[in-house]
Amino acid sequence: MTTLAATLPRTAPQTRLLGASLSWWLLIAPAVILMLAFYAFPLAEVLWISFTEPEPGFGNYERLLTxxxxxxxxxxxxxxxxxxxxxxxxxxxxxxxxxxxxxxxxxxxxxxxxxxxxxxxxxxxxxxxxxxxxxxxxxxxxxxxxxxxxxxxxxxxxxxxxxxxxxxxxxxxxxxxxxxxxxxxxxxxxxxxxxxxxxxxxxxxxxxxxxxxxxxxxxxxxxxxxxxxxxxxxxxxxxxxxxxxxxxxxxxxxxxxxxxxxxxxxxxxxxxxxxxxxxxxxxxxxxxxxxxxx
Amino acid sequence: MDRSAQAGPAANVLAWSVLLFLLLPITVVFPLSVTDQRFLSLPYEAPSLQHYVTFFTSERWLTSTWQSLVIAVFSTVLAVATGTLCAIGCWKLSTRLTDLVRVLMLLPIIVPSIVYALGIYRLWIRLDLLDTYLGIILVHGVTGIPYVMITVSATLANFDPRLEQAARSMGANLSQTLRWVIMPRVMPGIASGAIFAFIHSWDEAVLILFIASRALFTLPRRMWDGINENLDPVMAVAACVMMLLSMLLLAGDLWLRRKRDE
Incomplete structure (x- = not known):
């Protein structure tokens, strides 16, 4: 509780600032959401699959050496x-x-x-x-x-x-x-x-x-x-x-x-x-x- | 001062040979498309439009052209709408976080298409969006956003932020400010961005190999199959059609730029 109370005064101006700029962030949001959902996420999945298929581990990367x-x-x-x-x-x-x-x-x-x-x-x-x-x-x-x-x-x-x-x-x-x-x-x-x-x-x-x-x-x-x-x-x-x-x-x-x-x-x-x-x-x-x- | 004294004759000859090398493949396509032969070659006797007739009466080629146009138009709308708003927001806020957003938006230009193609192929299998208009438009739209971001950000770079503050302080709300103050200013950037995004979709040839197979066959997709299977003269016609649209858009972009500079 004390930590929360201590941080409150410091975060208050920031939230006010965020409130003023919130509408501008809303302009950015659609592009960011699209890019995260349909670009960054599938890209991350490519990395994920390389470690998990056909079995979890570094097997695929070992092939690179062998x-x-x-x-x-x-x-x-x-x-x-x-x-x-x-x-x-x-x-x-x-x-x-x-x-x-x-x-x-x-x-x-x-x-x-x-x-x-x-x-x-x-x-x-x-x-x-x-x-x-x-x-x-x-x-x-x-x-x-x-x-x-x-x-x-x-x-x-x-x-x-x-x-x-x-x-x-x-x-x-x-x-x-x-x-x-x-x-x-x-x-x-x-x-x-x-x-x-x-x-x-x-x-x-x-x-x-x-x-x-x-x-x-x-x-x-x-x-x-x-x-x-x-x-x-x-x-x-x-x-x-x-x-x-x-x-x-x-x-x-x-x-x-x-x-x-x-x-x-x-x-x-x-x-x-x-x-x-x-x-x-x-x-x-x-x-x-x-x-x-x- | 005579700056032309800098480059010697040898350098100039070399430079022009490189420039001719750059133009060579572009100039050869048109003569090939008007060949009077039934196979891919330069015209033997007289130029003929027979393969243009074939192209414009072939249902397969016309369907592909139409599908390419539809996809390019809608993905351009998507890229321009989201990319423009994002560029304006990043310009206004201009914090560390928006710089991160800019990097995120740059990804599709940096990351090789083939890497992204695997990811989106996998995702579209799961969401059942393979071979659908929605699936292709989303992919072309998202990968077109960087071009809009770059061109719109470039027009905003010289825009005095105080104009926007003045409009707000006189009581304009955000949508009024956007509509009457910011939009007219960034219109040239939006137009250039739209042209780039359109051509990006119109020419896109890697992602389409993965996310479309039968129902949707864009012009680049059909050309791809043609090059790998049979090289017939209609391919040269299709290449000319693809180039023609790009050239028209390039001319439009140059015209817009000149008008802006006047």
Missing amino acids: SPALQRVWMTTLRICVITTAITLVAGYVVAYALVSAPPRIQRWMFVCVLLPLWISVLVRAFAWVTLLRSQGVVNEALVAVGLIDRPLRLIWNEFGIAVGMVHYMIPYAVLPLYASMRDIDPRLVPAARGLGATRFEAFRRVFLPLTKPGIVAATVLVFIFSLGFYVTPAILGGGRTLMVAEYIKLQILDLIRWGVGTMMASTLLAAVVLVLAIFARIVDFRRLFGSRH
């Missing part, structure tokens, strides 16, 4: 993600670099080229790559017609096809943060370095490149996270021969109905994404991205 097949899926995923991220970053850097230095008229057209793919369904883009890269596809037919090759090249249903489709999907996500970091650089710095005797390459490497580091980190995190759990493009362009983790999960659940292994792989995928975010959250201001005033 099963070569599971390890191969993760190694393939990581390998493709690293390759994709590396190529995307170089390509995105070049585009962002050209963007900041382009005159406004040309810059607008370049922006259209970067943003247009973002608005096209990922499925449509995967379909387009299939029509371009398959053995009777546009690219192979053109190469044969020109006489560069006699037989069609295997450009699809392997890791090469997956990498092409993924890099294509990810480039805009790399360009935007890179462009944002380059835009803030004083345009007089590089000419100043040149004026002091640096070569074009030296001025870039020692002045411009270090200043774009925040953009590079943000782009890397974004592209790597999106690549890890990417489903549509690897599933279509890999043709079932190269299994990445997302497609492996789909197979486990819809085709083999092995919930334990499926949810375990999904949980490790989620853990990997959260881990990457946690490591870099201090460097990249994700909150600013989301309009928080704090």
